[in-house]
Amino acid sequence: MPGPGRHEAAYEIVAIASSAGGVKALIEVFGALPADFPVPVVVVQHLDPRRETLLADILDRRSSLSVKLAEAGDVLRPGVVYVAPPDRHLLVESGDVAGLTVTDQVKFVRPSADLLFESVAAVHGPAALACVLTGTGSDGAAGAAAIKAGGGTVVSQDPETAEFKGMPHAVAKAVPVDLVLPLDEVAGALVGLVNGTRTV
Template identity: 80%
Template sequence: MPGPGRLQAAYEIVAIGSSAGGVKALLAVLGALPADFPVPLVVVQHLDPRHETILADILDRQSKLRIKLAEAGEFLEPGVVHVAPPDRHLLVNPGGTLSLSTVDRVKFVRPSADLLFESVADVYGPAALVCVLTGTGSDGAVGAGMVKARGGTVVSEDPETAEFEGMPQAVTKSVSVDLVLPLGEIAGALVGLVEGTRTL
């Protein structure tokens, strides 16, 4: 488990979960990350399953990173953001491949941040870094707890300043979150943790 003052951050993946208000929050975070961000990112944003999504296109236009809808079987790549498509759970597999699932909704949602975070915890253990942003409900809290149990790191948007406090509040109440930050500070914290220049 990361100790205080840890100098080396050997993270291999960043996973982000968001819901209501999440598009704006994702634009703020992903738009502030550098083009040479050294690890892959996976994102669950709750979307209306009845419509084709242009979320990846919207985010891609505002970010230096490559942002795309996740596809089953593709490999994670550093500096690429893989976004869960509507109505599909996004899972990370051993060996760094992705899978999509239509198993039952979790807490009424599909994709589920909980399932993504749980798969990241299973595969990456202490090298997992997950972040919970604005949203209603409590998706992400259980998965973040698994990440912590495996020695990974959890960052949350500050519930008091989030557009919707539900998801950040659920994770901060149920998990020993490593960092609770206003939205504008999250990108810098992710960069610092991944590059080992920020300690916990």
């Protein structure tokens, strides 16, 4: 388990999931993360599958980090945010390579937070850090269970501060969440956890 004895980044990757209300929440989180954030970030935000999205551009303009739509074969780099494109599942594969698939929807959505989290858990085990923000439905709950089963850490937005409580509530029912935080404390917690200055 991560702890004060670990050096460099205490985690190797951060995976974030959001749905309804998520664009505003992601803007707040990424606007508060420093440019020297030492690990890659992968994001599933449920998007309209029939439209191209400007989400990566919007987040890139409001963040010190570099934000891009994930492409198959991307080698995940520290300080870069990879956003799942519409209607594609984003997976993290061995060697920290991004994979995109059009396999069946999971819980009626594609991209699926569950599949992303499960892939992150498989590759990174106890060095995986997952975060669930505002959203409807229960996507992310099964994936959070996979993160926990692998020894990783799960952070959730406090449902009481979420615009939509469904996803944070579902995760809290599925697993013992390590940190439940108001939205304005999420970025600071991610920084502290990754840098090893905060424990759970």
